[in-house]
Amino acid sequence: MLAQNSLVLFLSVIAGGGLFFILKKIPQHFLKLTLSFSGAFLFSITVLHLMPEVYQQTDYKIGIWIMIGFFLQIVLEFFSEGIEHGHVHIHEHRHNFPLAMMLSLCLHSFLEAMPLSANNNGNNNLLIGIAMHHIPVAFAFVSMLVQSGVKRNNAFLFLALFGLMGPLGASTSFILGAGMVPFLTAIAPKIMAIVIGIFLHISTTILFESSANHRFNFMKMVVIVIGGLAGILLS
Secondary structure: OHHHHHHHHHHHHHHHHHHHHHHOOOOHHHHHHHHHHHHHHHHHHHHHHHHHHHHHHOOHHHHHHHHHHHHHHHHHHHHHOOHHHOOOOOOOOOOOOOHHHHHHHHHHHHHHOOHHHHOOOOHHHHHHHHHHHHHHHHHHHHHHHHHOOOOHHHHHHHHHHHHHHHHHHHHHHHHHHOOOOHHHHHOHHHHHHHHHHHHHHHHHHHHHOOOHHHOOOHHHHHHHHHHHHHHHHOO
């Protein structure tokens, strides 16, 4: 199962980044609809599965670590410039490699995949949500690299590196869950709580930023409702 999940995570990133070289540009409304669905789906999975499970494993104080994860994502987005939401911000005259963005995005992807091994119920649902989220993010990531002056071959290399972060996060979570590292296993619920905080920030930000001036048109509203219901029905 771990190998299959890792393969799906990696291929979703490669597929999203590859779309940039095939299509060069995807209509913004399509990207926003995809992000809206994945955001609603992730939010539903987080509330229905991850939060109840982490509270069941420990006490109410675990909420502090959820808040830490929430605000950690704010810090990460300061460096990534919101690329986790599919946003691309190219500064004029910037033609150097966006190292801070790369590191922030890799850390986000690493942490995002950790629940896949720790959460036994609804794993496939969570995997689908993360994979769908990866596609527009990877597209925006490659777009950022190319517009920053990174050569095509190097862009593929960095895309692959980004793609490996998810499998690495899932594998790390598996090691924690298997008890191979006793100290890390003891703090696993706290790590999971941090990831929950990150999911909450990412999903809610995507939903609120899905439409200009925070106004949801009918199609986006329908997609968000479907994404939320999908997380409920597949629970």
